[in-house]
Amino acid sequence: MGWVVLALLPAILASGYFFGPRVWLLYLLATVTALVAEALWFKFTNKTATHDLSAVVTALLLTMNLPPSAPWYFPVIGTFFAIIVVKEFFGGLGYNFLNPALGGRALLVGLFFSEMFKISWSAPPFDRIPPEVVTQATPLELLRNGELLSGSFLWSSFIGDIGGRIGETSSLLLLLGGGLLLWQGIIHIRIPATIFVTVGLGVWLFSGEGLASWQTVLGHLTGGGLILGSIYMATDYASSPATVLGEYLYALGIGLIILLFRFWGATYEGVSYAILTMNCATPLIDRLIRRRVLGEPGSKTLGVKLDH
Numbered sequence: 001m002g003w004v005v006l007a008l009l010p011a012i013l014a015s016g017y018f019f020g021p022r023v024w025l026l027y028l029l030a031t032v033t034a035l036v037a038e039a040l041w042f043k044f045t046n047k048t049a050t051h052d053l054s055a056v057v058t059a060l061l062l063t064m065n066l067p068p069s070a071p072w073y074f075p076v077i078g079t080f081f082a083i084i085v086v087k088e089f090f091g092g093l094g095y096n097f098l099n100p101a102l103g104g105r106a107l108l109v110g111l112f113f114s115e116m117f118k119i120s121w122s123a124p125p126f127d128r129i130p131p132e133v134v135t136q137a138t139p140l141e142l143l144r145n146g147e148l149l150s151g152s153f154l155w156s157s158f159i160g161d162i163g164g165r166i167g168e169t170s171s172l173l174l175l176l177g178g179g180l181l182l183w184q185g186i187i188h189i190r191i192p193a194t195i196f197v198t199v200g201l202g203v204w205l206f207s208g209e210g211l212a213s214w215q216t217v218l219g220h221l222t223g224g225g226l227i228l229g230s231i232y233m234a235t236d237y238a239s240s241p242a243t244v245l246g247e248y249l250y251a252l253g254i255g256l257i258i259l260l261f262r263f264w265g266a267t268y269e270g271v272s273y274a275i276l277t278m279n280c281a282t283p284l285i286d287r288l289i290r291r292r293v294l295g296e297p298g299s300k301t302l303g304v305k306l307d308h
Contacts, residue, residue: 001053003184007177008060008232014173015166019068023166026066030059030075037083047092054093058082061101061232064167065225065272066108067118074112078104098279099236102229102272117267138163139223140268149215157222164224171222178231191240191251192230196221198255199262207263220262229271230254239279246285253278 016024034055042049059079066074082104087096109116139149139157149157156162160170168174181187203220204212220226234240234254241250254274261270 001057003181003186004057004232005053005060007180007186008057008064008167010173010177011064011160011167011170011228012060014160014170015064015068018160018169019166023063023068026070026072026075026166027060027063029072030063030079031056033076033079034059034083037080038088041084041088045088050093052093054087055083058087058100058104060167061228062104064165064228065101065105066166067116068166069118070115070166074108074115077111078108081107094238096238097282098276099233099239102233102276102279105272106276139219140262143216143219143223144268148213149219151215154215154218154222157219168225168228171227174227174231178227181231187231187235188247190244190247191235191254192227194248194251195226195230195234195255195258198252199226199258202255202259203262206259224269225271226258229275233272234275234278239282241282241285241289243286243289246282246289249285249289250278250282253281 012024012027038055039049041047059075059082062078062082063075066078082100086098086100086103087093090096105116139153139162142149142153153162157169158171160173162169178187178192182189200217200221203217207216207220230251234251241247254271254277257274257277258270261273262268
């Protein structure tokens with residue numbers, strides 16, 4: 001998990017530059033909450049602590065999914081729920097059927113719906129943003145309104161200098177971190193690549209009359225939490241399928257659900273809902289793909305078993 005923390009670090013540092021140093025305090029609150037919650041769980045259940053940094057990863061990812069204006073108790077409530085309920089209640093690391101960070105975010109959306117979707121921000125004191133610049137549209141907002149994204153806006157979206165949630169805006173830094181995880185063999189490219197291709201092709205073919213422009217396709221790929229979710233959360237070992245074919249089906253499902261939200265959803269994001277939905281479908285995917293071999297107590301899989 002140390003490599004995952006390292007991969008996330010550039011985007012975490014950049015979020016403080018883009019949204020002000022206050023967001024680093026939210027990361028700190030979430031991390032402390034995760035460590036305390038995990039320590040309390042191990043103490044009261046008499047289990048041995050794992051010291052694997054998985055709780056820290058959950059805290060960081062949950063904070064990256066918060067709006068920059070989130071109050072201090074958002075990361076505390078969300079992280080505590082993610083660690084205790086979503087992760088530990090189901091057996092701990094490797095046994096959770098939902099991504100813990102997204103489970104915690106889902107609780108916060110249910111409790112504080114309007115605040116969780118407040119994705120523009122107020123410029124904090126001593127920030128580099130002038131005080132009069134207090135809001136900014138996101139790529140997905142502009143695309144939903146039928147606007148064509150300019151090259152300069154797409155560049156801002158790529159580097160992260162746009163409105164959005166705390167850790168999702170810099171596609172460049174998230175992709176660099178993902179490259180590190182691929183290089184270290186922590187994740188495989190199958191799931192994120194399939195999601196990217198599914199969403200990209202879907203937007204290109206079905207976003208309006210005729211084929212969509214390249215600006216529209218790039219806006220959908222770099223806008224919102226698509227890159228953050230596809231690389232860092234959809235690839236969670238415990239909540240994704242155990243076979244290669246299963247991974248492709250799982251990622252295809254995520255991409256299709258994202259498209260439904262982008263085109264017709266009440267909210268235009270949908271990445272977290274798509275991942276959580278396919279997390280729930282993972283046991284079914286595994287059961288459908290695995291086939292019992294006559295006379296053997298184990299099972300044989302269609303496709304190569306993942307070597308995680």
